[in-house]
Amino acid sequence: MSLEIVGVSKTYGNGVKALKNLTLSIGNNMFGLLGPNGAGKSSLMRTIATLQDPDSGSVTLDGIDVVKQKNEVRRILGYLPQEFGVYPRMSALDMLHHLAVLKGITAAGERREMVDALLHQTNLWDAGKKSLSTYSGGMKQRFGIAQALLANPRLIIVDEPTAGLDPAERNRFLNLLASIGRDVTVILSTHIVEDVRELCPRMAIIAAGEVLLEGSPSETLRALEGQIWSRIVPSDAELKELEATMHVISTHLVSGQHEVRVFSAASPGSGFEPVPSHLEDVYFLNLSEHGRRIPAAA
Numbered sequence: 001m002s003l004e005i006v007g008v009s010k011t012y013g014n015g016v017k018a019l020k021n022l023t024l025s026i027g028n029n030m031f032g033l034l035g036p037n038g039a040g041k042s043s044l045m046r047t048i049a050t051l052q053d054p055d056s057g058s059v060t061l062d063g064i065d066v067v068k069q070k071n072e073v074r075r076i077l078g079y080l081p082q083e084f085g086v087y088p089r090m091s092a093l094d095m096l097h098h099l100a101v102l103k104g105i106t107a108a109g110e111r112r113e114m115v116d117a118l119l120h121q122t123n124l125w126d127a128g129k130k131s132l133s134t135y136s137g138g139m140k141q142r143f144g145i146a147q148a149l150l151a152n153p154r155l156i157i158v159d160e161p162t163a164g165l166d167p168a169e170r171n172r173f174l175n176l177l178a179s180i181g182r183d184v185t186v187i188l189s190t191h192i193v194e195d196v197r198e199l200c201p202r203m204a205i206i207a208a209g210e211v212l213l214e215g216s217p218s219e220t221l222r223a224l225e226g227q228i229w230s231r232i233v234p235s236d237a238e239l240k241e242l243e244a245t246m247h248v249i250s251t252h253l254v255s256g257q258h259e260v261r262v263f264s265a266a267s268p269g270s271g272f273e274p275v276p277s278h279l280e281d282v283y284f285l286n287l288s289e290h291g292r293r294i295p296a297a298a
């Protein structure tokens with residue numbers, strides 16, 4: 001599978017430039033698209049899913065033009081939107097049959113086999129006859145994956161799927177995505193750095209409609225090795241001083257005190273310990289560099 005996004009731009013009616021000449025190449029496996037709220041992730045996902053057209057640029061999926069050949073693309077693509085929203089009083093079993101018919105799977109035997117297999121795969125078999133409106137957040141997301149997998153897509157797109165899930169449900173959901181990612185290309189759009197670190201051999205960071213970085217999480221982490229330093233800072237005043245004089249990547253509260261992470265080629269000062277780099281460092285560093293380069297984007 002190969003998805004080629006070339007020079008895609010989109011400006012909404014209200015003047016917001018959501019995508020700015022964005023170019024990205026996505027191959028097999030699980031691809032993480034990481035970016036803060038408003039980065040343009042959903043705009044890009046909707047464009048790939050044929051739900052909105054770009055103003056300019058091209059998107060091709062295995063050579064098929066996503067803008068001009070929407071029906072062909074829809075046949076090989078599954079999509080779990082950010083707000084899936086449709087949880088009627090229908091059971092998961094009935095809903096999947098209904099959606100399968102809409103996808104053109106009209107032979108009853110084939111459809112039953114497919115729906116049953118999907119309910120097993122997403123661990124919803126036991127709850128398959130229960131009304132979707134009674135499902136928990138995690139079950140709803142797993143149902144969202146089941147419907148995205150109908151008719152054996154080559155590519156599935158999942159937009160911010162773990163937001164709002166508790167840790168156990170999130171874990172279960174990520175495991176499901178990982179197992180799917182072995183056979184089908186998955187684009188995982190998220191603002192949660194951990195999701196990408198745990199799942200994706202390749203990723204891109206986007207902000208303000210632009211690609212800031214494209215690569216593998218482990219390579220980007222290696223590039224920062226030895227340059228991340230950490231220290232506990234007891235007072236707000238001291239923290240302000242550090243922020244003014246050093247390249248502070250992030251601050252976290254640990255038992256009510258600030259733990260500061262600093263980017264520096266050599267030790268930034270007394271009390272700092274070298275620490276392993278995290279993907280979150282890569283993410284924040286890219287976002288802060290971007291903010292500096294284009295102040296208007298902040």
Ligand SMILES: Nc1ncnc2c1ncn2[C@@H]1O[C@H](COP(=O)(O)OP(=O)(O)OP(=O)(O)O)[C@@H](O)[C@H]1O
Binds near residue numbers: 016037039043191
């Ligand atoms: N239909 C629309 N009309 C006008 N502006 C829009 C529309 N959809 C998105 N936007 C704006 O475009 C920008 C990008 O939004 P988008 O939803 O693509 O980002 P995102 O990265 O998915 O963020 P989030 O995680 O908040 O959904 C934002 O400034 C958003 O307010």
